[in-house]
Amino acid sequence: MSTLSTEPAARPAWLDRLGHAWRTRRAALPTLAAVIIFIGMVIYGEAVYGRILQYNTISNLFVNNAHLIIIAVGMTFVILMGGIDLSVGAVIAFSSVAGVMLVNAGWNPWLVMVLMVAMGGGFGALSGVLIQYSRVQPFIATLATMFLARGLASMLSTVPERLPEDSPVRLVHYNIKLIDGPRVNDLIVTPGVIIAALVVAGAVFTLHRTQFGRTIYAIGGSEQSAQLMGLRVARTKAWAYVISGSLAGLAAVVYTSRLGAAQNITGIGWELDAIAATVIGGTLLTGGAGYVLGSVVGALVLGLMTVLITRDGSIPPEATTIITGGILLVFVLLQRAVVGRKRA
Amino acid sequence: MNGVRAWLRGLVRRQYFWGIVAILLLLGLNLIKDPTYLAIRTNPATGNLAGNLLDILRASAPILMISIGMALVIATGGIDLSVGSLMAVAGAVCMEFLNPITDASSVGAMFAAVGLALLLAGVLGAVNGVLVTVVGLQPFISTLVMMLAGRGVAKVITSGQNTTAVNEPFRWIANGYLVRFPVVFLIAVAVVVLVALVVRRSALGLMIEAIGINRAASRMSGIKPRGIIISVYVMSGMLAGIAGIFAVSSVMTVDVSRTGYQLELDAILAVVIGGTSLAGGKFSFGGTVVGSLLIATLDKTVVFLGVSAAATPAFKAAVIIVLCLLQSDVRALIRRHLPGAARRGPAGGGPASAAGRDREVPANQEGPANQEVTATRQREVTV
Numbered sequence: 259m260s261t262l263s264t265e266p267a268a269r270p271a272w273l274d275r276l277g278h279a280w281r282t283r284r285a286a287l288p289t290l291a292a293v294i295i296f297i298g299m300v301i302y303g304e305a306v307y308g309r310i311l312q313y314n315t316i317s318n319l320f321v322n323n324a325h326l327i328i329i330a331v332g333m334t335f336v337i338l339m340g341g342i343d344l345s346v347g348a349v350i351a352f353s354s355v356a357g358v359m360l361v362n363a364g365w366n367p368w369l370v371m372v373l374m375v376a377m378g379g380g381f382g383a384l385s386g387v388l389i390q391y392s393r394v395q396p397f398i399a400t401l402a403t404m405f406l407a408r409g410l411a412s413m414l415s416t417v418p419e420r421l422p423e424d425s426p427v428r429l430v431h432y433n434i435k436l437i438d439g440p441r442v443n444d445l446i447v448t449p450g451v452i453i454a455a456l457v458v459a460g461a462v463f464t465l466h467r468t469q470f471g472r473t474i475y476a477i478g479g480s481e482q483s484a485q486l487m488g489l490r491v492a493r494t495k496a497w498a499y500v501i502s503g504s505l506a507g508l509a510a511v512v513y514t515s516r517l518g519a520a521q522n523i524t525g526i527g528w529e530l531d532a533i534a535a536t537v538i539g540g541t542l543l544t545g546g547a548g549y550v551l552g553s554v555v556g557a558l559v560l561g562l563m564t565v566l567i568t569r570d571g572s573i574p575p576e577a578t579t580i581i582t583g584g585i586l587l588v589f590v591l592l593q594r595a596v597v598g599r600k601r602a
Numbered sequence: 603m604n605g606v607r608a609w610l611r612g613l614v615r616r617q618y619f620w621g622i623v624a625i626l627l628l629l630g631l632n633l634i635k636d637p638t639y640l641a642i643r644t645n646p647a648t649g650n651l652a653g654n655l656l657d658i659l660r661a662s663a664p665i666l667m668i669s670i671g672m673a674l675v676i677a678t679g680g681i682d683l684s685v686g687s688l689m690a691v692a693g694a695v696c697m698e699f700l701n702p703i704t705d706a707s708s709v710g711a712m713f714a715a716v717g718l719a720l721l722l723a724g725v726l727g728a729v730n731g732v733l734v735t736v737v738g739l740q741p742f743i744s745t746l747v748m749m750l751a752g753r754g755v756a757k758v759i760t761s762g763q764n765t766t767a768v769n770e771p772f773r774w775i776a777n778g779y780l781v782r783f784p785v786v787f788l789i790a791v792a793v794v795v796l797v798a799l800v801v802r803r804s805a806l807g808l809m810i811e812a813i814g815i816n817r818a819a820s821r822m823s824g825i826k827p828r829g830i831i832i833s834v835y836v837m838s839g840m841l842a843g844i845a846g847i848f849a850v851s852s853v854m855t856v857d858v859s860r861t862g863y864q865l866e867l868d869a870i871l872a873v874v875i876g877g878t879s880l881a882g883g884k885f886s887f888g889g890t891v892v893g894s895l896l897i898a899t900l901d902k903t904v905v906f907l908g909v910s911a912a913a914t915p916a917f918k919a920a921v922i923i924v925l926c927l928l929q930s931d932v933r934a935l936i937r938r939h940l941p942g943a944a945r946r947g948p949a950g951g952g953p954a955s956a957a958g959r960d961r962e963v964p965a966n967q968e969g970p971a972n973q974e975v976t977a978t979r980q981r982e983v984t985v
Contacts, residue, residue: 394926405922406919406923410913578754579750586747
């Protein structure tokens with residue numbers, strides 16, 4: 259919905275719908291703001307540095323951020339419930355190190371890819387069980403999972419583990435040329451990007467068209483109310499963490515195939531990137547409001563920021579984290595302003 | 603005899619009881635590997651004490667500092683993710699200040715460096731506090747921003763370099779001895795006692811807990827939450843600054859990307875092991891000290907047992923999971939058998955089926971995030 263509003267065409271019926279949306283769905287405003295800021299960044303980048311709106315830059319933006327989009331989608335499920343998942347970065351590390359080692363040990367690569375996703379799901383299930391059935395707070399439970407996954411990954415190996423050059427796992431990063439532009443300026447997608455797109459589509463469908471998805475929004479709005487309405491709160495909460503973990507496993511497949519190697523320090527701090535992408539995309543950290551597509555835009559904002567900083571060259575690399583922090587702050591302030599006004 | 607039994611029963615009911623058990627288990631494990639592990643020697647040349655236990659105490663000093671600050675912040679219903687980054691900032695300030703000073707024995711330079719570091723850490727802590735109170739952001743996000751930005755500030759201070767310096771008085775802080783004990787541990791104990799006295803012997807502790815339970819209600823009963831929350835974040839920032847000074851003083855180098863890295867997680871862990879509820883509203887200094895000592899013991903044990911230091915997190919995870927389960931189960935048992943002893947706890951206690959009945963303040967069960975919503979709504983009702 260929010261992405262539609264950026265189209266230049268202005269039909270009266272459509273304007274009516276926008277007006278209606280404006281009145282009824284102010285919670286979508288932060289997401290809309292993220293879209294506008296993303297477009298602003300594209301225009302600024304094109305005007306100042308050039309070569310942004312061309313095939314290979316756009317392709318690379320998606321190819322290089324496919325894993326971030328996938329974990330941001332998983333994080334959206336969890337944050338929509340008012341939870342948090344700190345374990346995704348560490349789960350990616352464990353999943354990819356274990357996966358590459360299994361491939362090197364002669365296991366069927368296709369089976370290993372499925373196993374990598376399953377390992378992620380296993381860690382998610384551990385978080386979910388701790389949270390729902392042992393009543394540990396999400397922050398602490400996923401902190402435990404994070405430590406566990408990172409520690410286990412370090413026990414497996416502390417050096418980069420390389421995939422064989424001919425491994426089918428690398429096929430996930432096979433470049434498919436959609437448009438063959440001049441020189442290297444091609445529009446390409448990889449199976450990784452297609453997987454990310456399918457994940458996003460599946461998540462949108464699940465959250466907006468299934469009972470499970472509506473329950474997630476209900477839990478985020480008020481867990482007590484959801485419980486009293488007879489929704490399956492316990493099961494939904496546990497499954498949301500399994501989803502987040504499995505998507506982290508999937509992100510591990512996509513990332514490993516792109517890099518061709520895995521290490522125990524892979525993915526340090528990615529949980530923060532995923533949280534930042536989700537928050538920038540307009541999902542409230544307290545839960546109950548937000549959109550998966552917003553998180554995708556949030557991930558692209560972070561990715562484009564890296565591109566712009568690299569293109570600029572004059573920004574010292576040590577200031578990058580300050581900029582990330584600043585952008586996050588701006589978006590949260592924006593949310594605060596919008597949502598605060600709505601409630602008043 | 604009865605007194606001893608009552609004392610024991612009270613101890614078991616303490617939330618940090620299992621933390622003490624865990625420390626003893628770890629020490630026992632080390633003792634099996636090396637029967638002389640607990641021996642404390644006297645260095646014949648200097649008369650100073652030496653031994654593995656003293657190493658653990660020394661290692662626990664920085665964790666103690668940040669977890670005491672974290673306990674206070676958590677008691678107000680917040681969280682401070684920026685302490686690790688503020689450690690790096692404080693360390694960077696010290697090293698950058700001492701680096702050009704050629705007089706390696708200047709005590710004045712040491713005090714100036716420490717003062718500057720604490721000042722900047724306090725200012726950054728105040729920024730956290732202002733973001734949380736005046737701007738009204740969630741503590742998680744405000745301090746997450748500070749965590750990212752603080753690491754950047756540390757890198758900007760040293761221009762991305764790992765600055766070193768030479769200053770004997772400053773090195774003495776982490777490596778020296780006073781009345782045969784490591785100075786760093788004595789300073790840590792002094793700071794903990796000082797903070798505990800200030801907080802527990804005045805109304806401040808009560809006010810902090812009142813804010814954590816219900817900010818709107820605390821304001822209506824005459825407490826000014828804004829000032830107190832800001833000062834708690836300042837305190838947390840300055841304690842992180844002290845921890846940063848400890849960390850760089852032991853090696854006289856600041857590693858801007860590694861100093862204090864992820865120590866905020868250790869601090870939160872220490873606080874949780876100590877039985878402080880992440881939902882806010884209460885805190886325990888004794889428990890936090892036990893939690894910090896457990897973290898330090900665990901770190902040393904993993905290395906002592908010859909496991910790769912990179913694998914330490916897995917053991918921490920095991921400790922968290924086991925302790926969380928023990929704490930929630932034990933409390934559920936107590937609640938079932940001693941109705942009068944029912945207390946509001948972080949884990950809510952008990953299996954899911956009993957949760958509905960037992961919850962006194964259901965909105966607090968899910969941690970700071972939901973509580974923030976409740977507080978926000980209540981605030982707007984009162985306006």
